[in-house]
Amino acid sequence: MHTTPASWMPHANPYHSFCCDASFKTVNSISYAGWGLIHRDFAGTFIHARCEHANGVVSAEEAECRGLIHALKVAEELGVQFTYFEMHAQLVVKAVNENIHSAAWENHSIISDIKHKLAAHPYWFCKYISRKFNLPADKLAKHARIHSVSKVWFDYPPSFTACAILEDMNNVVISNSS
Numbered sequence: 229m230h231t232t233p234a235s236w237m238p239h240a241n242p243y244h245s246f247c248c249d250a251s252f253k254t255v256n257s258i259s260y261a262g263w264g265l266i267h268r269d270f271a272g273t274f275i276h277a278r279c280e281h282a283n284g285v286v287s288a289e290e291a292e293c294r295g296l297i298h299a300l301k302v303a304e305e306l307g308v309q310f311t312y313f314e315m316h317a318q319l320v321v322k323a324v325n326e327n328i329h330s331a332a333w334e335n336h337s338i339i340s341d342i343k344h345k346l347a348a349h350p351y352w353f354c355k356y357i358s359r360k361f362n363l364p365a366d367k368l369a370k371h372a373r374i375h376s377v378s379k380v381w382f383d384y385p386p387s388f389t390a391c392a393i394l395e396d397m398n399n400v401v402i403s404n405s406s
Contacts, residue, residue, distance in 0.1 A: 234397045236361040238272040243310045245269075247357070248299040249365035250291035251373040260376075261285035262367020263295030266389070272371070272397050277364070277381045277389065278302060279372035284304070289331060292317035293338040295369065296324070296354070300345045303352070310351045316359040324354045324372065364389040 238245055248265040264279040280311050282297065285291045296313060303311050315321060324346070325330035331339050336375045359366070367389045372378065379386075385393050 236272075236357065237242075238270050239270060239312050241270040242314055243270055244275070244303075244308050245272075245312050245314055246299045247314045247362050247365040248305060249315060249362050249369045249398065250288065250295040251366070251369035252285060252288040253324075253373065256370070259285055260373050261294075261370050262372025262374075262376075263291060263370060264365045264370075265295070266301045266364045266368065266393065267302075267308075268307075272283040273289040274385050274393055275382070276387055277368055278379070279368040281348040281372040281376045281382055286334070287332065288336055289317070291320060291322045292339070292385050293331070293335045293342065296320060297338060297342055297345070301351070304349075309349070311349075311353070313352065313354045314357040314362065315354070315365075316357055316362045318356055321354055321356040327399070361396075363392040367392065 245268045246265050248263060250261065250263040252259065261282045262279060266277050267275040270276055282294060285294060289308045292315065296315060300311055319330050324342050328336055328339050332399070346354060371388060
């Protein structure tokens with residue numbers, strides 16, 4: 229019997245998780261975008277979070293692509309070798325993992341850059357997760373878009389994401405299976 233998890237789950241040791249999301253909104257022909265990421269280790273322990281606002285983004289799909297490439301660059305900067313990049317943008321995940329033509333043609337160059345970075349790191353993977361499991365990253369992305377801020381947090385999550393992260397942690401079960 230297959231069961232669906234009730235919350236976000238970390239990956240096996242030594243894999244880290246970078247949950248990333250984007251927020252995009254157009255108001256009076258002006259586009260506003262931001263992306264956020266939550267970095268956690270194999271035990272689900274918070275390591276760091278980032279959010280960044282962006283100008284010049286023309287679609288929600290482009291914002292998701294740019295958020296993912298940003299997460300890849302952050303993982304490179306931090307030297308993280310074993311990583312799952314998790315997001316709920318199904319078309320972007322499909323374009324990265326399967327068929328680039330799943331994404332709008334305007335985003336093909338960004339998708340190609342993402343594929344190139346993933347190919348250079350054999351233990352990096354892009355994975356779809358349900359929107360309900362990506363709430364902390366969603367909150368960060370909206371924060372960046374609404375407040376036009378770019379910020380980094382280490383050791384302690386920002387207060388507006390702490391409840392969602394703690395809820396995830398309460399559901400984590402670590403097994404010692406080899």
